[in-house]
Amino acid sequence: MADPDPDRDLPRRYREARHDPDLALIEGFHALKHAVRFDADLVEAMATDPGALGRLARRLAPDVADRVRELARSVDPETFARLSPTPHPTGVIALARRPTVDPGAVLGAAGRAPVVLLDRPTHHGNMGAVIRVAAAAGAAAVLTTGPHDPWHPTALRGSAGLHFALPVARVDDLPATERPIVALDPDGEPLGKGVMPPGAVLVFGSERGGVSAGLLQRAGRRMAIPMRPGVSSLNLATAVAVALYWGPPPAADGCASRRE
Numbered sequence: 001m002a003d004p005d006p007d008r009d010l011p012r013r014y015r016e017a018r019h020d021p022d023l024a025l026i027e028g029f030h031a032l033k034h035a036v037r038f039d040a041d042l043v044e045a046m047a048t049d050p051g052a053l054g055r056l057a058r059r060l061a062p063d064v065a066d067r068v069r070e071l072a073r074s075v076d077p078e079t080f081a082r083l084s085p086t087p088h089p090t091g092v093i094a095l096a097r098r099p100t101v102d103p104g105a106v107l108g109a110a111g112r113a114p115v116v117l118l119d120r121p122t123h124h125g126n127m128g129a130v131i132r133v134a135a136a137a138g139a140a141a142v143l144t145t146g147p148h149d150p151w152h153p154t155a156l157r158g159s160a161g162l163h164f165a166l167p168v169a170r171v172d173d174l175p176a177t178e179r180p181i182v183a184l185d186p187d188g189e190p191l192g193k194g195v196m197p198p199g200a201v202l203v204f205g206s207e208r209g210g211v212s213a214g215l216l217q218r219a220g221r222r223m224a225i226p227m228r229p230g231v232s233s234l235n236l237a238t239a240v241a242v243a244l245y246w247g248p249p250p251a252a253d254g255c256a257s258r259r260e
């Protein structure tokens with residue numbers, strides 16, 4: 001006999017998915033749009049109104065609309081509200097399998113695009129904002145050290161699903177690399193336009209403690225984004241944005257102009 005309530009198990013499944021190292025939880029239309037556009041391995045999408053979601057997709061992102069409509073399964077609003085601690089106003093939530101990332105291969109690959117390394121970041125929202133700007137600027141990857149998972153649902157929300165646009169992974173420490181290592185540090189030499197070596201690993205410190213002593217020692221250079229006297233530092237994601245857009249021109253690795 002068919003189960004009269006096939007969605008009974010959904011809240012538990014989504015609760016478990018939040019901590020599943022193999023899964024990514026995608027909340028909201030824009031995050032789902034980027035996940036589809038950058039070929040995420042999507043498992044399912046639950047929507048309170050699949051028809052309205054399809055119309056939104058057709059209006060804002062026609063390139064992904066058919067796939068979004070095909071994925072979206074209807075869920076009643078009460079159940080939807082139990083799938084996340086902060087249900088997204090666009091009424092959609094989805095699950096994807098996380099891509100496998102080989103940090104050694106990422107660092108060994110040739111190319112001018114920098115690799116962003118976040119040293120023990122503590123705010124998932126900051127991590128998401130960094131991933132978003134790194135994807136936009138054409139960075140080669142975002143690696144993080146420390147205990148915080150860069151694929152946490154809050155980070156995915158902060159990146160608007162752009163985790164799928166470039167390799168994102170946690171590492172215990174920065175693996176050995178031939179790439180130049182540059183630490184971004186308010187006490188470094190002033191960062192000017194075009195002075196960043198191409199293909200560098202750009203190391204950014206934690207929100208509180210800055211770059212750790214070990215990574216400062218490994219860095220060939222320490223660079224500071226100039227600030228007005230009296231200002232002690234920029235927000236982490238802001239510092240990453242400035243460094244990426246002041247570095248080698250992203251267009252060198254094939255960035256294009258905007259689409260929704």
Ligand SMILES: C[S@@+](CC[C@H](N)C(=O)[O-])C[C@H]1O[C@@H](n2cnc3c(N)ncnc32)[C@H](O)[C@@H]1O
Nearest residue numbers: 184185186204205207210211224225233234239
């Ligand atoms: C909020 S800041 C950390 C502030 C920390 N108290 C310190 O003194 O480094 C987080 C990270 O953003 C980067 N950052 C912030 N402002 C910067 C600046 N003006 N120049 C270079 N890096 C900066 C650094 O990598 C820093 O470790």
